[in-house]
Amino acid sequence: KNQVEQSPQSLIILEGKNCTLQCNYTVSPFSNLRWYKQDTGRGPVSLTIMTFSENTKSNGRYTATLDADTKQSSLHITASQLSDSASYICVVSAGFSGGYNKLIFGAGTRLAVHP
């Protein structure tokens, strides 16, 4: 069964600190892996997309890594800000057929950044 598991479920850090969120997946076939940020009451917003051949991708203070061999990904947030408080969702594409990506969503990690 295709699954995406994220850890921790929730995390509290102080403003200015770094943190790393984890994602493990069992998805086949694998097409690409995405990280989304979802603010409370809003829809998810794409942060990064990585294909099989990419092992790191950055978007500002966000850096995602991918190890396709161990089927693990991480999202590292540097110098956190209060506005980083949100849920971070790991999403894996189980192939591209019928003209679209079959996306498998993790349940998300809820990050709270405190002053």
Added chain:
Amino acid sequence: GAGVSQSPSNKVTEKGKDVELRCDPISGHTALYWYRQSLGQGLEFLIYFQGNSAPDKSGLPSDRFSAERTGGSVSTLTIQRTQQEDSAVYLCASTIGGGGKTDTQYFGPGTRLTVL
């Protein structure tokens, strides 16, 4: 429009009633998706529209759920005879279509449905 919009933002209904949820995708986006987000769970795919092609309805959980997309733009998701387990946030997303494996989905803010 600037982004994907959805209406209503919140909907409270009684068990057994029908509800209609609306999605306006980004102008020019040919692909549209509906997802359901239950508390503490990942988004669940419901249905996919691409241009004038027949939609992929493989994610619809029961025949009480249906969706249509008129004129290749606005979409409505209809839930008939709502049940309490239908309570969730319903999210719509659109993509430019034909973008390939790494096309980005742009999500609307969602409709929070509560069935009493």
